Amino acid sequence: MADIQLKDLVKSYGPTEVLHHIEGDIKDGEFIVIVGPSGCGKSTLLRMVAGLETVTSGEIAIGGRRVNELEPSARDIAMVFQNYALYPHMSVRQNMAYGLKIRKLPKDEINRRVEEAAEILEIKQYLDRKPRQLSGGQRQRVAMGRAIVRDPQVFLFDEPLSNLDAKLRVQMRLEIRKLQQRLGVTSIYVTHDQVEAMTLGDRLMVLNGGYVEQFGTPIELYDRPASMFVAGFIGSPAMNFLPTEISAGHATLPGGGLLPVASSYSGAATLGLRPEHLNEDENGPIAIEIDMLEQLGANTLIHGRLHGTGHSITASVPGHANDGIGSIRRFSAAAELTHLFDTGSGKRLDI
Amino acid sequence: MVEHRPLTAFLTHLVLILGVFAIALPVWITFVASTHDELRMNQAPLPLWPGEYFLANMKQTLFGSGLSGTEQAPVWLMLLNSLAMALMISTGKIAISLLSAFAIVYFKFPFRMGFFWMIFITLMLPVEVRILPTFEVVANLGMLNSYWGLSIPLIASATATFMFRQVFLTVPDELLESARIDGAGPLRFFFDILLPLSRTNIAALFVILFIFGWNQYLWPLLITTDTSMTTIVMSIKQMLEAAEQSPQWNIIMTTALLAMIPPVFVVIAMQKLFVQGLTETDK
Ligand SMILES: Nc1ncnc2c1ncn2[C@@H]1O[C@H](COP(=O)(O)OP(=O)(O)O)[C@@H](O)[C@H]1O
Ligand SMILES: [Mg+2]
Numbered sequence: 001m002a003d004i005q006l007k008d009l010v011k012s013y014g015p016t017e018v019l020h021h022i023e024g025d026i027k028d029g030e031f032i033v034i035v036g037p038s039g040c041g042k043s044t045l046l047r048m049v050a051g052l053e054t055v056t057s058g059e060i061a062i063g064g065r066r067v068n069e070l071e072p073s074a075r076d077i078a079m080v081f082q083n084y085a086l087y088p089h090m091s092v093r094q095n096m097a098y099g100l101k102i103r104k105l106p107k108d109e110i111n112r113r114v115e116e117a118a119e120i121l122e123i124k125q126y127l128d129r130k131p132r133q134l135s136g137g138q139r140q141r142v143a144m145g146r147a148i149v150r151d152p153q154v155f156l157f158d159e160p161l162s163n164l165d166a167k168l169r170v171q172m173r174l175e176i177r178k179l180q181q182r183l184g185v186t187s188i189y190v191t192h193d194q195v196e197a198m199t200l201g202d203r204l205m206v207l208n209g210g211y212v213e214q215f216g217t218p219i220e221l222y223d224r225p226a227s228m229f230v231a232g233f234i235g236s237p238a239m240n241f242l243p244t245e246i247s248a249g250h251a252t253l254p255g256g257g258l259l260p261v262a263s264s265y266s267g268a269a270t271l272g273l274r275p276e277h278l279n280e281d282e283n284g285p286i287a288i289e290i291d292m293l294e295q296l297g298a299n300t301l302i303h304g305r306l307h308g309t310g311h312s313i314t315a316s317v318p319g320h321a322n323d324g325i326g327s328i329r330r331f332s333a334a335a336e337l338t339h340l341f342d343t344g345s346g347k348r349l350d351i
Numbered sequence: 352m353v354e355h356r357p358l359t360a361f362l363t364h365l366v367l368i369l370g371v372f373a374i375a376l377p378v379w380i381t382f383v384a385s386t387h388d389e390l391r392m393n394q395a396p397l398p399l400w401p402g403e404y405f406l407a408n409m410k411q412t413l414f415g416s417g418l419s420g421t422e423q424a425p426v427w428l429m430l431l432n433s434l435a436m437a438l439m440i441s442t443g444k445i446a447i448s449l450l451s452a453f454a455i456v457y458f459k460f461p462f463r464m465g466f467f468w469m470i471f472i473t474l475m476l477p478v479e480v481r482i483l484p485t486f487e488v489v490a491n492l493g494m495l496n497s498y499w500g501l502s503i504p505l506i507a508s509a510t511a512t513f514m515f516r517q518v519f520l521t522v523p524d525e526l527l528e529s530a531r532i533d534g535a536g537p538l539r540f541f542f543d544i545l546l547p548l549s550r551t552n553i554a555a556l557f558v559i560l561f562i563f564g565w566n567q568y569l570w571p572l573l574i575t576t577d578t579s580m581t582t583i584v585m586s587i588k589q590m591l592e593a594a595e596q597s598p599q600w601n602i603i604m605t606t607a608l609l610a611m612i613p614p615v616f617v618v619i620a621m622q623k624l625f626v627q628g629l630t631e632t633d634k
Binding site for chain 2: 050051052071072073077078079081083085086087088089098099102103
C-alpha cells in the first residue's frame, strides 16, 4: 500500500500537450476516481501512472519513490483494462498466475493466492475455463482476480465496467467498492460516468481538456463546484445556468425576477441552480413555462423555459405532475443553494 | 445462398462430381499403374483395375535401385531428401518470418518501414528470377549438394512475413500492456503470448510452405549433381527421360504415388488448424 504524488505532470504527443501541469496527492488506501468527458486525458494520466506512457515532464511518485523511469512491472501496480485484456489462450487460472510465475513465486504460493482470489470473486468454478467461455461479467471478475493476486501497492482501473450491461454495472460497481475497502489498496479508477464516479470515489479528480477542474470529495464537488464545467458534469439532471446581474445580495434573472443569493459580489455573473433545489412557490421569482414533463415516478422533471425568455430550465418536483404544456409554474431557491460563476472563465465566484 | 430447386441441385452435383472425377481419375490411374508389372503397362489398353504387383513394385522402387539400368539413388533416400528440404524450408521460413514480423510490429527502430518495404519488394524476386546470382552465392559458400544449399536460398519469405505482420496487428495492444505489467519481457511475450495466439496461422502456413518446398523442382535440379542428394520430384522427371528403353511406368507411377503421400499426410494432419488459420479473424 502506498500514497501517490503527481507533481506538475505534463504529457505531450509531439507538439500537442494533452495533459497540463497535473497536481495531485493521493493518500494511502484512498479510492480516487478520475472523471471527465471522453478525450480529456483520463486514460493517458492513468497509463502514465502505470508506466505504459512516458512522462513528458513532472514527476510521479508511488510510496515516496519516483517511478518515472521504472518499467510497469517494477512499479508494483496492477491494472484492469476496459476490454479486460485476458490472455485468450490461457485458462482463468493461468491468466491469474502468469505474473506470479514470471516473478518466480513458489508454485504452492501461486496456487494459494489464485485460489484465495477466486474465492473472493466467486469464480472458483471457472478456474479451468478459457476466457472466451465466460460472460462479460465473469471476464471482468477474472481481470480483477489477476490484479488481486499480484497483491500490488496500487490498483489502476480504466473504465472497467463500460462493456457491461447497466444492471451488472451497478452490481460490479458495488463489488469493486467493497473489495477495495476490504483490501485497503490505493486505487485510481477512470470513468466518464459521473454516477459511477460519485458512488465509487473517496475523492474525484475532474478532468477537462487536460486540465484538473477540481479535486475533492463527491460532496464537495456537488456542494461547491469550482467551475461551471464541474457544476454541469456532477449531478443529474444537470445544473441550470442563467445569465444574471448581481447586486445587493440579489440576482436579477432574465425576464426580471429577483432571487436572493448568498454573495456580496456585484456585477454580471452566471447563476447556477440545481433542478432539485428549485422549490415550488406561488410567489417565487422563477416562472417556468412548461415544454415537457418527464415522469420518473418518485419525482417529475419539469423541462421548460424561463417565462418570457428563451432560457431553458429544468426543475425536479416530488411526486407526480400533470400540468399542461405551456402552463406556468413558479419556483424559488434557497440563497445558500445557489451558485455563482464568472461568465468569462467559468470559475466559481466565492465572495 | 441456398437453393432448393431440383434442377439446380442436379446441376451443382453434376459439376461437383465431374470435378471430383477429373481430380480422382489420374490418381486412380497412378495407383492402378503401380499394381501391374512392366509388361502389362506397355500394352494397350491401359488397365483400369488393380493388379497384384503392388508390393513387388513398392519393394523395387523403395529399396531396389529403382529404375533398372540407371544410376539412381533408391527412392527412400529421395523421399528423405525431399522431406528434409521441405521441412527445412517451411520451418525456416516460418521462424524467420515470425521474428521479422515481430521486429517490425513491436519494435521502433530507425528505417523500420524501410526494412518492411525492402522485405516486401523481395516478393518480386522468387528464386527463378535470381537463379544465376543465387547459384553463384551458394556455390561460393560451398553449399552445392547439401541440404543447406537446397533450403536456405528459398527460406527468406516476404509473404509469410507480411502474413504474420497482419496477424500480430490484430492482437490487441492491451495484451502487450498487460504482459508488460505482468513483467514479461519482449521474448517472453513472443513465446508465451504471440506464438500461441498465432498457432493456427502457423499451421496454415506450414501446410502451404511444406507443399511449396516439397514441389521444388528447378532449384534442386540445378544445385544437386550428386545422385544421393536427388529429391523425389526431380527424379520423377528424370525417370521418364533416363531409360533408353520404353519408360517403366509401373516404377514411375509407384514413385509418383510415394511422392504424393507426405503432402497428403501433412494436409490431413493439419486440416483442422489449417482451416481455422485461414478463416478465423479475431483473437
Ligand atoms: N498515442 C497518441 N498519440 C497522439 N495523441 C494521443 C495518443 N493517445 C491519446 N492521444 C490524445 O490524447 C487525448 C486524451 O486521450 P485519452 O487519455 O485516451 O482520453 P480519455 O481516456 O479521457 O477518453 C485525446 O485527445 C487523444 O486524441
Ligand atoms: Mg479512455
